[in-house]
Amino acid sequence: SQQGEEDPQALSIQEGENATMNCSYKTSINNLQWYRQNSGRGLVHLILIRSNEREKHSGRLRVTLDTSKKSSSLLITASRAADTASYFCATDDGETSGSRLTFGEGTQLTVNP
Amino acid sequence: GAGVSQSPSNKVTEKGKDVELRCDPISGHTALYWYRQSLGQGLEFLIYFQGNSAPDKSGLPSDRFSAERTGGSVSTLTIQRTQQEDSAVYLCASSLIPFYGYTFGSGTRLTVV
Numbered sequence: 529s530q531q532g533e534e535d536p537q538a539l540s541i542q543e544g545e546n547a548t549m550n551c552s553y554k555t556s557i558n559n560l561q562w563y564r565q566n567s568g569r570g571l572v573h574l575i576l577i578r579s580n581e582r583e584k585h586s587g588r589l590r591v592t593l594d595t596s597k598k599s600s601s602l603l604i605t606a607s608r609a610a611d612t613a614s615y616f617c618a619t620d621d622g623e624t625s626g627s628r629l630t631f632g633e634g635t636q637l638t639v640n641p
Numbered sequence: 642g643a644g645v646s647q648s649p650s651n652k653v654t655e656k657g658k659d660v661e662l663r664c665d666p667i668s669g670h671t672a673l674y675w676y677r678q679s680l681g682q683g684l685e686f687l688i689y690f691q692g693n694s695a696p697d698k699s700g701l702p703s704d705r706f707s708a709e710r711t712g713g714s715v716s717t718l719t720i721q722r723t724q725q726e727d728s729a730v731y732l733c734a735s736s737l738i739p740f741y742g743y744t745f746g747s748g749t750r751l752t753v754v
Binding site for chain 2: 568570628630631
């Protein structure tokens with residue numbers, strides 16, 4: 529089964545609104561990463577949050593991590609049409625030193641102009 | 642190079658034929674990964690290279706799939722006797738530090754007819 533699962537599966541908002549996507553995972557982790565994928569393209573790394581961090585910011589992105597609930601959220605503030613993409617969370621396996629990333633199925637975000 | 646380059650970008654092949662997919666990672670990135678993405682789905686891990694060796698090839702779905710990496714750089718993924726269920730986008734990624742901040746290529750869209 530997927531280590532990371534995002535919800536909602538799809539989200540449609542108006543330009544200027546905030547978008548929040550959530551990710552839940554099952555096992556302990558060392559870090560959690562968020563990626564964006566524009567249609568027909570590869571994934572682009574957005575931000576990484578370590579298991580001992582609770583919140584991280586990068587520009588209009590804000591990521592939170594709650595290890596007790598095994599969940600993370602990605603907030604995009606003041607959204608733009610160019611933010612339209614699929615967003616994936618990826619987790620490693622905290623029980624293993626140096627493990628490959630497992631990706632969720634993603635949230636499709638549509639920002640309407 | 643400036644980014645991860647994959648070729649071909651599109652490949653249509655007949656069932657039963659062999660195909661070879663190529664990935665040219667970012668210069669200096671010792672870690673390289675292959676993933677597979679079916680339509681509207683998340684990413685399925687295939688194999689991970691550190692240098693020329695593959696410490697984790699647990700994701701290869703069958704013995705029809707093989708991959709190699711030479712000179713710590715270019716990698717090829719070979720699928721023998723292709724089946725229709727092999728149709729997917731094959732994504733390659735590389736990273737400077739294993740499992741941190743992957744840079745993805747744009748993928749090879751494989752269609753088996």
